Amino acid sequence: MAKGVAMPIIRATCPTCGDVELTPRDLKVMVCSTNGEATYGFRCPGCKFLVSKKTDKQVVEVLVSSGVSMSFWRLPAELNESHDGEPINYDDLIDFHYLINSDDWIIRLRDELNEVGKDIES
Numbered sequence: 001m002a003k004g005v006a007m008p009i010i011r012a013t014c015p016t017c018g019d020v021e022l023t024p025r026d027l028k029v030m031v032c033s034t035n036g037e038a039t040y041g042f043r044c045p046g047c048k049f050l051v052s053k054k055t056d057k058q059v060v061e062v063l064v065s066s067g068v069s070m071s072f073w074r075l076p077a078e079l080n081e082s083h084d085g086e087p088i089n090y091d092d093l094i095d096f097h098y099l100i101n102s103d104d105w106i107i108r109l110r111d112e113l114n115e116v117g118k119d120i121e122s
Helices: 057-065 090-100 105-121
Strands: 010-014 018-022 027-032 038-043 050-055 069-073
Touching: 010 050, 027 057, 038 057, 050 057, 057 069, 090 105
Parallel strands: 027 069
Antiparallel strands: 010 018, 027 038, 038 050
């Protein structure tokens, strides 16, 4: 901001501290370029908690026009892929945990993946 120009004060709510006053430098707007959903985030000046809140287009416009920086992100393309088979369950996670805690885990994992590939080709 130019010298002598007052910086806008933005009021937001921290779930721990309640209403807090922030400057545009304290906030960041994040917009998903895939679906247009937006959030703004800040670190609470009181408790230092990171706060993120979903918001709408009108609030994004007000925040950005007040000097808040905006960044874009996109959803991963993998969300649009079809997935076959059973979902991962707790037993799968436990098996994987034991697998990667063994000294030869990478060899065993490779061998198991090769077996799965053979089953698929059959």
